[in-house]
Amino acid sequence: MAHGSVRVRFAPSPTGLLHIGGLRTALYNYLFARKHDGEFVLRIEDTDRSRYVADAEENIVDALNWTGLDYDEGPGVGGEHAPYRQSERGDLYRKYARELVDQGAAYYAFDTEEELDALRARGEDGDGTPAYDSSTRRDMRNSLTMAPETVERKINEGDDYVVRLKVPPQRTIHFDDEVRGGVSFDATEIDDQVLLKSDGMPTYHLANIVDDHLMDISHVIRGEEWLSSTPKHVLMYEALGWDPPTFAHLPLIMSPDSSRGGKLSKRDAERLGIPVYVTDYREAGYEPDGLLNFLALLGWNPGTEQELFDLEEMVEAFSLDRVGSSGVQFDLDKLRWVNEHYIRALSVEELAERARPVADAEGYEVSDERLEEICALVQERVQVAPEVVTDNRYFFEDPEEYEEEGVEKRWTDDSADLLLAYADRLEALDGFDADDLETVLRDLADEKDVGAGAIIHPARLAVSGRSYGPGVFGLMAAVGKEACLRRMRRAAEVLG
RNA sequence: GCCGCGUUCGUCUAGCUUGGUCCAGGACGCCGGCUUUUCACGCCGGUAACACGGGUUCAAAUCCCGUACGCGGUACCA
Numbered sequence: 001m002a003h004g005s006v007r008v009r010f011a012p013s014p015t016g017l018l019h020i021g022g023l024r025t026a027l028y029n030y031l032f033a034r035k036h037d038g039e040f041v042l043r044i045e046d047t048d049r050s051r052y053v054a055d056a057e058e059n060i061v062d063a064l065n066w067t068g069l070d071y072d073e074g075p076g077v078g079g080e081h082a083p084y085r086q087s088e089r090g091d092l093y094r095k096y097a098r099e100l101v102d103q104g105a106a107y108y109a110f111d112t113e114e115e116l117d118a119l120r121a122r123g124e125d126g127d128g129t130p131a132y133d134s135s136t137r138r139d140m141r142n143s144l145t146m147a148p149e150t151v152e153r154k155i156n157e158g159d160d161y162v163v164r165l166k167v168p169p170q171r172t173i174h175f176d177d178e179v180r181g182g183v184s185f186d187a188t189e190i191d192d193q194v195l196l197k198s199d200g201m202p203t204y205h206l207a208n209i210v211d212d213h214l215m216d217i218s219h220v221i222r223g224e225e226w227l228s229s230t231p232k233h234v235l236m237y238e239a240l241g242w243d244p245p246t247f248a249h250l251p252l253i254m255s256p257d258s259s260r261g262g263k264l265s266k267r268d269a270e271r272l273g274i275p276v277y278v279t280d281y282r283e284a285g286y287e288p289d290g291l292l293n294f295l296a297l298l299g300w301n302p303g304t305e306q307e308l309f310d311l312e313e314m315v316e317a318f319s320l321d322r323v324g325s326s327g328v329q330f331d332l333d334k335l336r337w338v339n340e341h342y343i344r345a346l347s348v349e350e351l352a353e354r355a356r357p358v359a360d361a362e363g364y365e366v367s368d369e370r371l372e373e374i375c376a377l378v379q380e381r382v383q384v385a386p387e388v389v390t391d392n393r394y395f396f397e398d399p400e401e402y403e404e405e406g407v408e409k410r411w412t413d414d415s416a417d418l419l420l421a422y423a424d425r426l427e428a429l430d431g432f433d434a435d436d437l438e439t440v441l442r443d444l445a446d447e448k449d450v451g452a453g454a455i456i457h458p459a460r461l462a463v464s465g466r467s468y469g470p471g472v473f474g475l476m477a478a479v480g481k482e483a484c485l486r487r488m489r490r491a492a493e494v495l496g
Numbered sequence: 497g498c499c500g501c502g503u504u505c506g507u508c509u510a511g512c513u514u515g516g517u518c519c520a521g522g523a524c525g526c527c528g529g530c531u532u533u534u535c536a537c538g539c540c541g542g543u544a545a546c547a548c549g550g551g552u553u554c555a556a557a558u559c560c561c562g563u564a565c566g567c568g569g570u571a572c573c574a
Binding site: 015045047048050051109113116117133160164186189190193194195199204205224227228229249254256263297299301303304307324325326327329330334336337344378380410442445451452453454456457466473475 | 522
């Protein structure tokens with residue numbers, strides 16, 4: 001490695017809410033930095049005024065805070081390379097754009113977007129040669145073809161111009177990628193990229209390399225969509241006489257929809273019920289550590305059979321050479337499975353804290369004590385905290401209907417009588433704890449000479465409306481005496 | 497179209513550098529069983545893959561070539 005210390009950056013564009021793929025990129029950068037005792041920098045790439053979204057930066061910061069991916073430098077926390085918003089670093093980019101022009105590695109161009117679009121749209125000319133390719137622009141209106149005085153005059157007169165990278169003809173640009181190995185591009189395939197836009201703002205390409213160099217970034221870890229533009233970046237590093245950082249391009253997160261494929265888009269994800277934004281995961285009640293754990297495994301593997309990691313363990317196990325190179329499909333089931341383990345690791349109090357706002361939002365009045373009792377019962381059967389409430393509504397309200405399949409299978413001719421008898425005995429009971437409920441039921445079953453199941457199943461159906469759930473006795477105790485009696489008697493009546 | 501990257505169970509993947517120990521291992525999902533005179537958890541078992549075609553070799557998931565397919569890029573967006 002050419003660099004002494006590791007410095008990486010997460011450089012999102014504030015064009016909207018932070019996407020799940022962005023979080024994974026941040027995670028890998030974070031893991032790599034911590035693993036090598038390096039620094040993790042947050043840089044906001046807000047050079048496109050037209051796509052700027054005011055709240056986006058705050059959302060990005062919130063997401064990083066929520067997941068615990070602490071950055072060492074960035075907006076808000078500062079650092080010796082501040083500022084960390086590209087919109088505040090404009091002069092820097094203009095300076096290096098000029099330097100590139102002075103070195104002959106870039107040039108001023110006066111062609112309008114419309115002219116270029118028209119040329120591109122024309123496709124091939126009659127003789128089969130393309131109307132536009134990488135060499136075409138060399139014959140257009142720019143500082144390569146015009147007299148220096150003319151160029152100077154046009155600029156002084158306020159004509160719109162851009163600065164373009166002058167891609168050298170006939171060259172192969174090669175660079176090494178930590179996850180893909182060697183990658184080569186033929187320079188004739190590379191367009192003369194705009195570096196400085198006519199509004200004076202840099203494009204991603206210029207801003208990116210200037211900042212990565214000035215901020216002393218050692219490793220650029222980003223999504224694969226950047227692989228094709230990396231040769232342009234390499235060319236710029238060369239022209240400026242800078243050492244390029246080490247590159248690592250991560251596989252893209254794809255839509256699990258086999259018929260459509262492609263990058264996981266907002267539309268696809270919504271259609272498939274997959275949350276796209278980090279905010280959505282937070283609202284859905286996923287554990288941040290669980291989300292991170294899942295994301296780490298999406299494109300990386302530790303080389304061992306370990307699947308569950310806390311952040312520290314992930315840091316320890318992480319390495320770029322175990323990052324895969326093919327696109328990965330998002331698997332919601334696996335995320336839920338991972339999250340389930342994080343739910344189990346919670347204390348009952350912690351789970352209740354998470355369930356509280358859900359219960360409140362649903363309008364259920366429940367004491368902390370009882371909510372904890374419920375959490376203890378369902379902790380091992382929910383995958384996401386809100387399900388404590390939303391999948392177990394019978395704790396809060398009488399069931400309105402009874403699961404058809406369960407009734408068919410468990411409700412028999414003698415069920416109503418047994419249930420009524422059970423209810424009567426419970427009514428005479430002083431307390432209402434699970435042990436008593438069980439004793440009474442088993443005694444009754446013995447007397448009536450039936451299996452305990454003959455009462456257990458109907459009781460569950462009556463009290464919860466379902467054929468599955470936590471152990472019946474604990475469940476009934478949590479539901480409470482009054483409600484249990486009411487529900488059993490009603491079921492006896494309704495189901496016969 | 498062109499350029500680049502990729503292709504092992506439905507999905508995430510191990511294995512590929514240094515060919516044989518792989519009739520390919522793990523995990524999610526799914527199915528079955530055990531346990532529980534209640535659901536689940538747990539445990540046990542099962543299902544299912546080297547994209548295709550040519551080489552090279554005594555031997556190929558592993559090396560080479562080609563094809564197909566997928567994805568990315570091809571913007572004064574990032």
